[in-house]
Amino acid sequence: MTSTTSPKIGARRPSPAPLPGNPRKRGGRPSGLPWILPAFVFVVGLIYFCIVETGYISTLDWDGTSPTPTSVGLDNYTAILQDPIFWKAIWHTVVFFVVTFTVQTAIGFVFAALLHSKVRLGAVYKVLVFAPVVLAPATMAPVFRQMFAADGQLNWTLDHIGLGFLSQPWLAQSTTAMPVIMFITVWQFTGLTFVLYYAAMGQIDPETLEAARTDGASNLRVLRSIVWPGVRSTTVALAMLGVIGALKTFDVPYLVTIGGPNYSTEFLGTYIYRISIPSAHVGYGAALSILLLILALLGAIVVATRANRKDGESSV
Amino acid sequence: MLGSSRIWKRRLPGAAAVFTAAALALAGCAGGSTTETTDKGSADSGNITWWGWTPDAAPAEAYIKEFSKAYPKIKVTYKKLTIDGYDAAIRPALASSVGPDVFDVAPGAANGSVGIYGVNAIDLTPAVEKSLGADWKSKLAPIGVNSLTKDGKLAALSVGSNYAGSVWVNQDLFDKYGLKPPTNYDEWKSVCAAFKTNGVKCFVQGAAQTAFNEDTLQAISNNVKPGVWAQALDKKVPWTDPTIVQALGIWKKLFDDKIMQDGALGVQQYPDANNDFMSGKAAMVMMGTWYMQYSTVDGSTAAISGAGVASPKPFTQLPIAFPDVAGTGNVGSLYGDADFGLAVNKKSKSIAAATTFATWLGTSQAGQQAVGDILNDIPALMSVQPDWASIKLVNPTAQQPALEKLISDAGKSAEPRLATVSADLQTAIGVASTTVAAGQATPEQAAATLQSTAEKIK
Numbered sequence: 001m002t003s004t005t006s007p008k009i010g011a012r013r014p015s016p017a018p019l020p021g022n023p024r025k026r027g028g029r030p031s032g033l034p035w036i037l038p039a040f041v042f043v044v045g046l047i048y049f050c051i052v053e054t055g056y057i058s059t060l061d062w063d064g065t066s067p068t069p070t071s072v073g074l075d076n077y078t079a080i081l082q083d084p085i086f087w088k089a090i091w092h093t094v095v096f097f098v099v100t101f102t103v104q105t106a107i108g109f110v111f112a113a114l115l116h117s118k119v120r121l122g123a124v125y126k127v128l129v130f131a132p133v134v135l136a137p138a139t140m141a142p143v144f145r146q147m148f149a150a151d152g153q154l155n156w157t158l159d160h161i162g163l164g165f166l167s168q169p170w171l172a173q174s175t176t177a178m179p180v181i182m183f184i185t186v187w188q189f190t191g192l193t194f195v196l197y198y199a200a201m202g203q204i205d206p207e208t209l210e211a212a213r214t215d216g217a218s219n220l221r222v223l224r225s226i227v228w229p230g231v232r233s234t235t236v237a238l239a240m241l242g243v244i245g246a247l248k249t250f251d252v253p254y255l256v257t258i259g260g261p262n263y264s265t266e267f268l269g270t271y272i273y274r275i276s277i278p279s280a281h282v283g284y285g286a287a288l289s290i291l292l293l294i295l296a297l298l299g300a301i302v303v304a305t306r307a308n309r310k311d312g313e314s315s316v
Numbered sequence: 317m318l319g320s321s322r323i324w325k326r327r328l329p330g331a332a333a334v335f336t337a338a339a340l341a342l343a344g345c346a347g348g349s350t351t352e353t354t355d356k357g358s359a360d361s362g363n364i365t366w367w368g369w370t371p372d373a374a375p376a377e378a379y380i381k382e383f384s385k386a387y388p389k390i391k392v393t394y395k396k397l398t399i400d401g402y403d404a405a406i407r408p409a410l411a412s413s414v415g416p417d418v419f420d421v422a423p424g425a426a427n428g429s430v431g432i433y434g435v436n437a438i439d440l441t442p443a444v445e446k447s448l449g450a451d452w453k454s455k456l457a458p459i460g461v462n463s464l465t466k467d468g469k470l471a472a473l474s475v476g477s478n479y480a481g482s483v484w485v486n487q488d489l490f491d492k493y494g495l496k497p498p499t500n501y502d503e504w505k506s507v508c509a510a511f512k513t514n515g516v517k518c519f520v521q522g523a524a525q526t527a528f529n530e531d532t533l534q535a536i537s538n539n540v541k542p543g544v545w546a547q548a549l550d551k552k553v554p555w556t557d558p559t560i561v562q563a564l565g566i567w568k569k570l571f572d573d574k575i576m577q578d579g580a581l582g583v584q585q586y587p588d589a590n591n592d593f594m595s596g597k598a599a600m601v602m603m604g605t606w607y608m609q610y611s612t613v614d615g616s617t618a619a620i621s622g623a624g625v626a627s628p629k630p631f632t633q634l635p636i637a638f639p640d641v642a643g644t645g646n647v648g649s650l651y652g653d654a655d656f657g658l659a660v661n662k663k664s665k666s667i668a669a670a671t672t673f674a675t676w677l678g679t680s681q682a683g684q685q686a687v688g689d690i691l692n693d694i695p696a697l698m699s700v701q702p703d704w705a706s707i708k709l710v711n712p713t714a715q716q717p718a719l720e721k722l723i724s725d726a727g728k729s730a731e732p733r734l735a736t737v738s739a740d741l742q743t744a745i746g747v748a749s750t751t752v753a754a755g756q757a758t759p760e761q762a763a764a765t766l767q768s769t770a771e772k773i774k
Contacts, residue, residue: 063432064407145588150579151517169579172524174754177582260524261581262750277404279739280425280432 051293058287063280076287086288089266090295096182096267097246101239103186108193109231113223115194116201126198130191137188141255145171148180148256174264177257181265184252189245193238200234201227236307243299247292268292359668361389366673367409368394368420369402369427370656374618375609375690382686383676390669392418399586400525402427410436413663417670420656421472423463424734425742426527430657434466437659441470443671447679456679460654460696463735472657473678476693479652479726480531480604480733481538483639487632487714489516489599497600499647500640501566507599508575517577517598519570522585523753526746529567530737532602533749535638537563538649538731546651546731549741555748555767556760564759566641568752581753587623594623596631604733605726606655607633608691611715613708615691632711635722650722651731655693694723744769 033040058076062069080086111129115122132140147153150169158167170176204227212222250269253259259270266274268288276285371379376394383392395416397405402420409415410433421430421437444452453461460474485497493514498504508518523529537545537560544559570576577598583589592598594610609615613630620628637648658674660667677683684697689707702723709715737745748766751757757765 065410065432065435067435145582149582149588150577169582171582172579173581174756257582258524258584260750262747262754262756273404277407278400278427279743280403280429 051290054286054289057283058290060283060286061281062283064276064282069283072283076284077291079284080287080291085263085266085271086268088263089268089271092178092265092267093246093249095178096185096249097242099182100185100189100246101242103182104190104193104242105235105238107186107190108197109228111190111194112197112201113227115198126194129194132188133191133195135188137251138255140184140188141252144180144184144256171257172261174262177261177265181253181256184256185249188252196234196238197231200231204230232307236303239307240300240303243303244296247296247299268295356667357665357669359672360387362666362669363391363393364417364664364666364670364673366392366394366418366658367397367402367406367416368656369397369399370420370606371690371692372396372609372618372622374614375692378690379677379683379686382682383673386676386680386682387672390672392673399427403429406433410661410663415661415663417661417664417666418658418674419661421464421659422656422734423653424737425739426734426737428656429739430464430466430471430659433659434469434471436662437469437471438662438667438671439469439471440473440660440671440674443675444470444473444679447675452679455697455699457654457694457696457698459652459730460657463654464657472659473674474654474657474696475678476655476684476687476695477652477726478604478606478655478693478733479650479729480602481535481638481648481650482604482607482635482722483519483637484593484601484603484607485634485636486593486596486599487634487711489596489631497634497636498639499637500643504575504639504641505573508573511599512574517592519575519600519602520577520583520589520592520598521580521602522583522589523576523580523750524582525584525586526749527734527742528585528589528602529749530742530745531604531733533563533567533745534651534733535602535649536566536641538651539563539638539640539644539646540566540642541644542646542649543731549732549736551770555770556763561759561763562642564748564752564762567749568755568759570641571753576753581750590619591623594619595625602638605635605650605652605694605722606692607635608719608722611709611719612691613710616710630710632714634714634718648725649731650726650729651733652726652729653733653735654696691719694726738773740773741770744773 059071059073060069061072061075111125115125119125148170149155150172152170154170155167158164168176170180208226209222212226217225246267248269249267250273253265253267254270254273257265259266259274269292272285272288272292275281275288366376368376373394373396376396380392380394383390406415406419406428410419415436419428419433419436421428421433423430425431444456448455457474457477459477461470464470464472464474487497489511490497493510493516495507495510496503498507504519511518521528521532534545540562541559544553544557545563547553548555548557548560571580577583577592589598589601590603593601593603610619610633616630616633617628620630640647658678660670660674664670677687678696681697681700684695684700685703687693688695688700688702691702691707695701702719704712704716704720709719734742744766747769748757748762751765752759752762
């Protein structure tokens with residue numbers, strides 16, 4: 001029996017012989033620093049420096065322009081924990097994430113599955129579903145404000161199809177303003193969910209699907225038992241993006257409702273803006289920003305950890 | 317671990333150097349040095365930029381056109397920002413070394429607060445003394461000088477003042493439906509019912525943009541009992557004063573009785589309420605003396621066009637006194653501040669030219685006449701009055717007497733509008749107004765919350 005030596009995963013590879021004329025540094029390994037220097041400066045300078053600077057500002061009582069800010073230590077953080085608007089914004093973020101992620105996932109998954117079958121004008125549907133993703137919220141906000149206004153198109157339509165009793169000032173009520181914000185978000189980002197699921201479904205082995213059908217599995221069973229687990233990594237990625245996106249939500253609520261009425265559509269992003277710019281409490285706003293960063297990282301870690309644990313369980 | 321720690325020890329100095337370099341470079345951008353530039357440039361030539369949320373583009377162009385006649389070698393470029401976006405734009409701009417040469421500031425905390433941005437401005441006292449002489453203070457409206465002085469420094473030159481408390485009506489719509497502008501609560505209610513029957517919105521208030529709610533609440537409060545609102549701002553009476561509680565109750569009634577348009581809490585004063593009025597969809601709006609500019613043919617046409625009307629047709633806009641909603645007979649109160657002042661950026665590379673422009677617009681006869689004739693502001697130079705012969709009003713017969721009375725009444729008022737309101741207090745008043753309107757708090761509860769918040773404000 002001929003024994004062959006195949007490289008083992010994780011085994012250290014032998015270093016290739018040095019090429020003639022190839023300069024080597026100490027230890028025979030080239031320094032990577034010059035190669036990564038531009039990116040390093042960019043990343044460290046623009047991102048991490050800003051985080052550190054924001055962290056420093058969060059310890060100040062400062063209006064953003066005064067040359068004499070006052071150091072207050074961690075007082076801003078203490079005040080935030082007692083701030084009802086902060087907790088309101090957190091609660092809105094949680095509800096917003098759960099609702100928009102669930103609805104977007106359901107619609108995106110179903111659309112992707114449908115458009116993987118032979119649908120007439122499939123390409124047109126794909127464009128229609130994806131088009132809202134590329135439209136800027138700033139462009140669409142006035143349209144939605146008009147549409148959901150008390151004398152807007154939605155109420156007009158309801159009045160003209162005999163559902164006038166459902167008409168209401170959608171953006172003027174705490175109970176309906178948040179659902180409108182969620183609706184706009186779902187409308188805007190379901191296309192992205194759809195595209196990612198569509199691509200992920202294309203990676204599922206057709207033979208597995210065929211085998212399932214040969215065994216008599218129905219469409220629903222195939223979707224539930226083969227396709228859904230097959231796109232699991234996409235779902236995890238979307239969940240992670242959803243958590244971060246929910247925490248960063250700003251443009252739609254700010255442009256459509258200014259976070260109102262009565263803070264009913266206030267998110268951390270809109271609250272940071274409200275506190276830092278119109279109210280000029282830049283130190284407090286910076287502390288909120290640091291908490292937002294921590295929450296975003298925690299959210300992403302929790303989603304990733306849970307996904308890894310499930311992966312581990314399913315592979316046992 | 318050991319290996320990685322050795323690598324870190326070897327590379328740490330290099331990485332630290334890169335980090336420090338990046339940090340220093342960025343700190344240079346973000347640090348916001350407030351050092352005044354030493355090179356002031358030429359006083360009668362150069363290019364300068366002016367940023368503001370007011371005036372509109374058309375009046376600004378008119379001012380600049382007049383200025384160019386006096387100083388043809390100074391080119392002024394005006395950048396108009398939105399009211400809500402001004403602070404977000406001006407703060408980093410002033411912290412950088414490439415900000416505007418001239419920028420708007422205003423008393424109070426609404427936007428462009430002189431209290432915040434005054435530190436970025438040069439002291440204009442020497443320039444005003446040169447322009448108007450040693451007794452310059454006697455020639456300018458005190459409301460503009462006092463409110464734009466910060467820490468003994470004249471941080472900006474008031475261009476003019478503005479007063480709120482009036483309601484503007486579309487007289488053509490009233491005439492079309494045979495209605496008369498209301499003078500009391502019952503008339504207001506019946507006028508609104510009549511407009512609603514005809515598919516026209518009656519009174520529009522952008523209650524989502526809460527700073528404007530303050531104007532209406534102050535008008536109601538002054539109608540209940542004059543002066544109490546100003547005393548509350550001055551902490552001389554609590555916000556739980558019966559007058560203010562009653563005012564909040566009347567405010568709520570305006571919503572319940574459909575005098576306010578449906579969905580007012582989801583509407584912004586700018587652009588929504590303004591556009592509704594300008595496009596003829598609404599008959600009444602709560603605006604102040606800054607609306608006088610839309611009485612002119614040019615001003616009205618531009619505003620109607622800006623509201624999205626394809627073929628703008630000017631209509632007769634008239635100011636009326638806020639209706640006697642409390643039935644006390646206390647009507648016609650106006651309250652105001654310096655509208656905006658021009659500040660010169662201490663980091664400008666053209667300080668001299670920028671000072672020339674600010675001084676010309678704020679203190680010269682020609683500049684102030686241009687301001688007076690545009691009707692955006694009541695001129696800061698007290699000797700200047702609008703030249704009615706040269707102003708082309710849409711309906712001079714109806715509008716000129718009304719505007720003259722408005723200007724005259726405003727001149728008699730000493731009650732502040734926003735100048736003494738801090739940002740936090742403004743937020744608290746906004747919350748009181750919207751929670752009462754939405755039925756989430758009674759007037760008593762909202763007033764108590766407002767008082768409790770006001771006590772915590774430094």
